[in-house]
Amino acid sequence: MADVAHRAGVSVSTVSRTLRGLSTVSETTRARVEAAARELSFAITRSASSLVTGRTGRVAVLMPHLESWFLSATLSGMAPALRDAGLELLVYSVTDVQERADFFDRLPARRNADALLVVSFALSPAERARLDDLGMPLVFVSQHAPGRPSVYVDDEEAALRGTRHLLNLGHRRIAFLQTADETGFAWSSKNRLAGHLRALTEAGIEHDDDLIMSVPGWKGSGMAAAVGRLLSLQTPPTALFTETDDLAFRLLAALREANIPVPGRVSVMGFDDHVMSALMGLTTLAQPAAELGRTAVRLTRSVLDDTDGDPQRHIILPTELVPRRTTAPPPVER
Amino acid sequence: MADVAHRAGVSVSTVSRTLRGLSTVSETTRARVEAAARELSFAITRSASSLVTGRTGRVAVLMPHLESWFLSATLSGMAPALRDAGLELLVYSVTDVQERADFFDRLPARRNADALLVVSFALSPAERARLDDLGMPLVFVSQHAPGRPSVYVDDEEAALRGTRHLLNLGHRRIAFLQTADETGFAWSSKNRLAGHLRALTEAGIEHDDDLIMSVPGWKGSGMAAAVGRLLSLQTPPTALFTETDDLAFRLLAALREANIPVPGRVSVMGFDDHVMSALMGLTTLAQPAAELGRTAVRLTRSVLDDTDGDPQRHIILPTELVPRRTTAPPPVER
DNA sequence: TGTCTTCATGACAGCGCTTGCAGGCTAGAA
DNA sequence: TTCTAGCCTGCAAGCGCTGTCATGAAGACA
Numbered sequence: 234m235a236d237v238a239h240r241a242g243v244s245v246s247t248v249s250r251t252l253r254g255l256s257t258v259s260e261t262t263r264a265r266v267e268a269a270a271r272e273l274s275f276a277i278t279r280s281a282s283s284l285v286t287g288r289t290g291r292v293a294v295l296m297p298h299l300e301s302w303f304l305s306a307t308l309s310g311m312a313p314a315l316r317d318a319g320l321e322l323l324v325y326s327v328t329d330v331q332e333r334a335d336f337f338d339r340l341p342a343r344r345n346a347d348a349l350l351v352v353s354f355a356l357s358p359a360e361r362a363r364l365d366d367l368g369m370p371l372v373f374v375s376q377h378a379p380g381r382p383s384v385y386v387d388d389e390e391a392a393l394r395g396t397r398h399l400l401n402l403g404h405r406r407i408a409f410l411q412t413a414d415e416t417g418f419a420w421s422s423k424n425r426l427a428g429h430l431r432a433l434t435e436a437g438i439e440h441d442d443d444l445i446m447s448v449p450g451w452k453g454s455g456m457a458a459a460v461g462r463l464l465s466l467q468t469p470p471t472a473l474f475t476e477t478d479d480l481a482f483r484l485l486a487a488l489r490e491a492n493i494p495v496p497g498r499v500s501v502m503g504f505d506d507h508v509m510s511a512l513m514g515l516t517t518l519a520q521p522a523a524e525l526g527r528t529a530v531r532l533t534r535s536v537l538d539d540t541d542g543d544p545q546r547h548i549i550l551p552t553e554l555v556p557r558r559t560t561a562p563p564p565v566e567r
Numbered sequence: 568m569a570d571v572a573h574r575a576g577v578s579v580s581t582v583s584r585t586l587r588g589l590s591t592v593s594e595t596t597r598a599r600v601e602a603a604a605r606e607l608s609f610a611i612t613r614s615a616s617s618l619v620t621g622r623t624g625r626v627a628v629l630m631p632h633l634e635s636w637f638l639s640a641t642l643s644g645m646a647p648a649l650r651d652a653g654l655e656l657l658v659y660s661v662t663d664v665q666e667r668a669d670f671f672d673r674l675p676a677r678r679n680a681d682a683l684l685v686v687s688f689a690l691s692p693a694e695r696a697r698l699d700d701l702g703m704p705l706v707f708v709s710q711h712a713p714g715r716p717s718v719y720v721d722d723e724e725a726a727l728r729g730t731r732h733l734l735n736l737g738h739r740r741i742a743f744l745q746t747a748d749e750t751g752f753a754w755s756s757k758n759r760l761a762g763h764l765r766a767l768t769e770a771g772i773e774h775d776d777d778l779i780m781s782v783p784g785w786k787g788s789g790m791a792a793a794v795g796r797l798l799s800l801q802t803p804p805t806a807l808f809t810e811t812d813d814l815a816f817r818l819l820a821a822l823r824e825a826n827i828p829v830p831g832r833v834s835v836m837g838f839d840d841h842v843m844s845a846l847m848g849l850t851t852l853a854q855p856a857a858e859l860g861r862t863a864v865r866l867t868r869s870v871l872d873d874t875d876g877d878p879q880r881h882i883i884l885p886t887e888l889v890p891r892r893t894t895a896p897p898p899v900e901r
Numbered sequence: 902t903g904t905c906t907t908c909a910t911g912a913c914a915g916c917g918c919t920t921g922c923a924g925g926c927t928a929g930a931a
Numbered sequence: 932t933t934c935t936a937g938c939c940t941g942c943a944a945g946c947g948c949t950g951t952c953a954t955g956a957a958g959a960c961a
Binding site: 283 | 612613614617618632633634639640647650655657660672673674675676677678700816817820843846847
C-alpha cells in the first residue's frame with residue numbers, strides 16, 4: 234500500500250480511504266490512486282485490515298463433508314453470492330467424530346471469520362453452547378435452530394406431501410428408508426420421517442415398525458439386505474420412500490439387481506431432486522439447494538450489517554413434488 | 568493473549584512461545600500458561616500472526632465451479648489432508664467469464680493464502696503469467712503445467728486404453744462425445760480426444776470427423792440432437808465414448824428415451840468413475856479424484872516447506888479401466 | 902570464590918493497515 | 932481584504948501478535 238501511495242503521490246491514509254470507497258476523497262485523487270493500484274496490481278493484505286477493524290472479510294462454512302450432491306449444490310449457491318458481497322469462503326469439513334470433537338474443542342473459526350454458516354449439522358446441546366460463546370454470528374442452513382437465524386425447508390411438510398402422493402396412488406404399505414446415523418450428522422431424517430408418519434395417520438393407516446428401515450453408511454452395501462428384509466415381510470410394501478435421492482439411487486440399483494420392476498412391482502420416491510434424478514426418472518421432492526445457499530448468504534449479510542437488527546430470522550424455502558417414472562399405482566392384488 | 572499472560576503471571580512473549588510449542592519454555596511455566604489459555608478459551612488471532620510471519624496458514628483453491636462430481640471429490644480429498652497440515656481451506660470458485668476476468672485482474676488470493684492450488688483450469692498464457700507474478704507457490708491439480716508442480720492423470724493414455732477396449736470388443740465405428748467449451752474451462756478434453764484418436768490410428772482405422780461430437784453446456788439439453796446426428800449417419804457408430812461420466816449419464820438417458828438398447832445396440836463408455844457409475848453399470852476409466860486432492864496437498868506442503876527444493880515436481884496418478892454393463896461386442900451385421 | 906556458559910524470560914520494535922484528529926487549502930461572505 | 936466554513940489530506944497511534952536482543956539466574960568448572 235505504501236508503494237501505491239508513493240506512486241500516486243499521496244499518503245497511505247488516502248490510498249486506504251480510496252480503496253475502501255470512502256466519499257471524502259476528491260475525484261482526481263481517487264483516479265490517480267486507482268490507476269496506481271491497478272498498475273501495481275495491488276491486493277490488500279486482509280490480515281492487516283482485520284487486525285484493525287476486527288472484520289476478516291471472510292465467512293466460514295461448517296459442513297459434515299463435501300461429497301453429497303446437496304452440500305455441493307448449497308456451496309455452489311453460496312460461492313457467487315459471497316463473491317458479490319466481497320466475502321471470501323473458508324470451508325471447514327468435519328467428517329469423523331475425532332475431527333468433530335477437535336473442531337468444537339479448538340474452535341478454529343474464532344476470530345478467523347466474520348460469521349459461521351452451519352450446514353446440515355445436528356448439534357449436541359454442548360456443541361450448540363460452544364458455538365454460542367464463540368462470539369460470532371451464526372447462521373444455520375438446512376436446519377432450524379430456534380432463536381437463531383436459519384434457512385431451511387420444511388422437511389416434515391414436504392415428506393407429508395410425498396407420502397400423500399403415494400397414498401393417493403393407492404399405496405397402503407409404504408416403507409421409509411433412512412441412512413443409519415452413527416455420527417449424529419443427519420438432521421433432516423427425523424423430520425422427514427415425522428412427516429411420513431403424519432400422512433399415514435391422516436389416512437388412518439396404522440404405523441408398522443417393520444416398514445422403517447435404516448441403511449448403514451454413506452455409500453457401501455447394506456442396501457441389498459434392507460431390500461431383502463422388506464420383501465420377506467408377510468405383507469411387503471408396494472412403495473418405498475427414501476430420505477434422500479442418493480439413497481433412492483442405491484435402492485433402484487438393488488431392485489434392478491433383484492429383478493423387481495419399478496414402478497411395476499414397487500414405487501420409489503426420493504427426496505432432494507439430485508441432478509441425476511431427472512435422468513433416472515426418479516419421483517422426488519425437490520428442495521432448492523442452491524437457493525438455500527444464496528439465501529443463507531443474504532441472511533448472513535443482513536446479520537453482519539444490522540447492528541441492532543432482529544437476530545432471529547427464519548426463512549423457510551418451498552419444496553416441490555416432482556412426479557416422474559418411478560411411481561405408479563400399486564400392482565393389482567391377485 | 569495479554570489476558571492469558573496476566574493470568575499466568577508471565578509476559579506475552581512467553582505465552583506466544585508456549586502456544587507455538589517452542590522448546591525454550593520451562594515445564595512449569597508451560598503448564599501455567601496452558602491452563603490459563605484453556606480457562607479463558609483463548610484462540611489466537613491468525614491475522615495478527617500472519618502480519619508478522621507473512622504466513623497465513625491458509626491455502627486457496629481455484630476451481631471452475633463446485634458442482635461436478637470430480638471437483639467435489641477432489642476437494643473432499645484435500646480437506647482432511649489440509650486439516651492434518653494445520654492449513655485452512657479457502658475456496659475461489661470462478662464460474663463465468665466475467666468472474667474469471669475479475670479474478671485474474673484483481674488476484675484476490677495475493678497475500679491471503681500461502682499457496683494457490685489451481686484445479687482443472689485451462690489457463691491462457693496471459694493468465695499463467697499473471698499467476699506467476701503473484702509471488703505465491705502454485706500447484707496445478709488435474710492438469711499438467713510444464714515447469715510447475717502438478718498432479719494429474721495421463722488422460723491421453725487412459726483414453727487410449729479405453730478406446731482399445733472398445734476396439735478389442737470388435738467395434739470399428741466409435742464416436743467421441745465432448746462438452747462444448749465456450750469458456751475454455753475444460754482441460755482434459757483435448758488429451759482424451761488425442762488418446763482416442765491414437766488408439767484408432769494404432770488399429771489402422773481412419774479418422775472420421777462426423778464421429779466427434781460436441782455437446783453444449785454443462786447440463787441442459789442438446790444431447791438428444793447429438794444422438795440424432797450420430798444415428799442418422801450412413802454408417803452410425805456402434806460405440807460411444809464420452810469425455811466424462813456426467814456426459815455418459817445424459818447420453819444413457821437420451822438413448823433410453825430413444826429406445827436404443829445399451830449395450831445391445833450401442834456400447835457406452837465414460838471417464839471418471841463417478842459414484843453413480845457403479846450403480847448405473849457404466850463402463851468407465853476410473854481416475855482417483857480424492858487421491859488427486861490428497862496428493863496435491865502433499866505436494867503443496869513440500870513446496871511450502873522446502874525453501875530450496877526442486878519446484879518442478881510432477882506426479883502422475885494411475886487410471887483404471889472398469890468394465891461394466893454398458894459395453895459389449897457390437898451387434899452382428901445383417 | 903570467581904568466571905564462563907546455558908537457559909528461561911521480558912522488553913520492544915515492528916508487520917500493513919485503519920481512523921481520529923489536526924491542519925492546509927479553497928471559496929464564498931462580509 | 933479578511934474571515935469563516937467546508938473539504939481534503941496527512942500524521943500518528945495503535946490492532947494482536949512474533950522475533951530479536953538484552954537481562955538475570957543458575958549451574959559448570961578451575
